[in-house]
Amino acid sequence: MSMERRPGAVRSEKSRLAILSAASRQFAEKGYDHLTIEGIAAEAGVGKQTIYRWWGTKTALVAECLVEGMLIPVPLRPQGSGDLRADVEAWVRSIVDFIPGNESLMRSLIIAAAEDPDVATTMNERLGILPTNDDDGALPMELVEAVLGAIIVRSLRRGTFDEGFAERLVAVLLPDTVA
Incomplete structure (x- = not known):
């Protein structure tokens, strides 16, 4: 999940978003245990090697979905009402x-x-x-x-x-x- 550039083709923002959307949708539908890189790649219209080049593991991909706000609809930081x-x-x-x-x-x-x-x-x-x-x-x-x-x-x-x-x-x- 490093933000450093990895070897290979330049990361396409359109493909990145398609992958994150597919991963998020499939995660919500199937859960983490049944989420596969093959299924995500097929839905996103990319090769699974593209996913593995950008994210080394399924967990790293899911973690990026999380940090992009695509998985958890919960405020991760407490709200400050003063109480x-x-x-x-x-x-x-x-x-x-x-x-x-x-x-x-x-x-x-x-x-x-x-x-x-x-x-x-x-x-x-x-x-x-x-x-x-x-x-x-x-x-x-x-x-x-x-x-x-x-x-x-x-x-x-x-x-x-x-x-x-x-x-x-x-x-x-x-x-x-x-x-």
């Missing part, structure tokens, strides 16, 4: 509401980011989940990491997210805020 507890609870709830039916995507992206520094860097930079020093009013990095860590651990161990998960997690992380 920290309510904002974090709403953010956690929106993430865990997305997970049912998308468990394998979550696990695949976690693994891809852990194994491929380019995927991790791109997701961090382009998704804007993690705050930077430039973000006015951003949540502390440690709070964001604690929330995401809890969600990642539960996803990896294939645990469920019941109705009160967001509220309980926020109560543990922000015990001194008013409910």
